[in-house]
Amino acid sequence: MIKEWATVVSWQDGVAQVSCDVKASCNSCASRAGCGSRVLNKLGPQTTHTIVVPSAQPLVEGQKVELGIAEGSLLGSAMLVYLSPLVGLFALGGVFQVMFGTDLAAMCGAALGGVGGFLLARGFSHKLAAREAWQPVILSVGLPPDELRVEILSSEAR
Structure with missing residues (x-):
């Protein structure tokens, strides 16, 4: 089970809307200046x-x-998103290379296969997202923000 803490935005009729913070993968690495992941994290608003x-x-x-x-659901969705365009890219690129015998045709086939694999993954993702096993669940609940009160006793009260 992969776990993450989230903050409740609203709760109504048995459904909670929660907000999760995106964590950058590289804040303490020594090669921050030349890291591609850091650049990609900054691009997304x-x-x-x-x-x-x-x-x-x-x-x-x-x-x-x-x-x-x-x-299992996380690995399955990652495989669907990453492997289906990759398989489509290689398969259609190879088929177009064999059928037409030119590099330009292979490149066009690879582009079509990659886009087709992406569209295939997009179509399957809606069906897989409906599965209950692929849905996040609440494992534990923290105290409400107004319930915890800390009192500091002065030295006179002791």
Whole structure:
């Protein structure tokens, strides 16, 4: 189970809307100046993701919850997203090379195969996302933000 903490944005009728912060993968690496991942992280303006999760327990805005998703569903979706365009790229590129015998045809076939693999992954993702095993679940719930109170006793009260 892969776990991540999120903040409740709203809760209504057994459905919680939660916000997860995007964590950059490279903040402490020694090669930050030449890192491609760092550049890609800076390009995306989105720093939070908002998702909907079922929750029978009433939640309060600002409350922290721990979300979990099965490793199998994460690996399956990653394979679908990355491998289907790659397989389409190589397969159609090879077929066009054999059929037409030119590099230009192979390049066009590879482009068509990559786009086709992407569209195939996009079509399957909606069906797979409907599976209950692929949905994130709330594993634990933190205290509401207004419940925790810390009192400091003065030295006179002791």
